[in-house]
Amino acid sequence: MDQLEQTVDLVHDVVGQELLGTYLHGSAVLGGLAPASDLDVLAVTRRSLDERKRRALVEGLLEISGLTPTVRPVELTVVVQSEVRPWRFPPIGDFLYGEWLRDEFQTGEPPRPGPMPDLALVLTVVLAGDHPLAGPPPAELLDPVPHADLVRASVEGIPELLADLDDDTRNVLLTLARVWTTLATGEIRTKDAAADWAMAHLPPEHRPVLEHARNLYLTCHYQDEVWSEGLKAQVRPHVDDVLTRIDHLRQQA
Structure with a gap:
C-alpha cells in the first residue's frame, strides 16, 4: 500500500461517518510530483474533530509521512464544510499536519482549529484539480x-515566509x-x-538564484541541496525585486 492509500485509509478510519x-491537491494535480513534493490531501468533514480523532490522525501521520528518498512528506488539511461554505475570509481550518511541524507534534498537543488564509489557495487547487480520493466531486x-x-x-x-529565508x-x-505568478495571472x-x-519576467541579474532553486526542486531532496557563496549573495537582491513586484500587483488588485 502506498502513502496516498495509507493516508486516505487513515482519514476514513479515524473520521468515520x-x-x-477526501481530495488530492498540490503538485500532484497541478503538473506532477517533484522529488521533494508533499503529498497534499484535503479532507472535508461535517463537524470539528474531537481530541481523540486529532491525536489518532497525528499518530498515524507520524508513521506514514517522512523526509527520506523513499518516503514523501504528507500534508493533511481538514476543514469543516460549514466553515468554508458559504465561503468567507479568512477561512477556518480544523486540522493541519505537515512535516515542518513534526517536532511540535511529537512533544506537544495536536493541531487545533484556527484561521487559515492558505485555505483559499488549497480549495482553489482542489476545485481545479477535481481529484476525489473518496466522496463526491469537490464542487x-x-x-x-x-x-x-x-x-x-x-x-x-509573506512575513512568515521571509523569516525562513x-x-x-x-x-x-x-x-x-508562485505568489507573484498567482497575482499576475490569476492561476496557481x-x-x-x-x-x-x-x-x-525578471531582469537577467535576478534569474540565477531562482533558476538554481527550480533545479534543486526538480532534481534533489532538501538534504542534498547545495548553494554556492556567489548564489547566496544574490538571494536578498532577488527577493527584494520580487517583493516590489508583488506589492505593485497587490495595490492594483
Missing part, C-alpha cells in the same frame, strides 16, 4: 474562492515566485512552472 470527502462540497481572496491569502503569509531558501524563493501553478514564468 463525519467524513464527507458539490466547496464554493469557489474569489480572486480578491486569493490575493489576500497569497500575500498574508536563510534556513529554507529554495522553498521561500519558489513560493514567492506548480513551483517549477511559477519559476519559469517568473524568470521570463
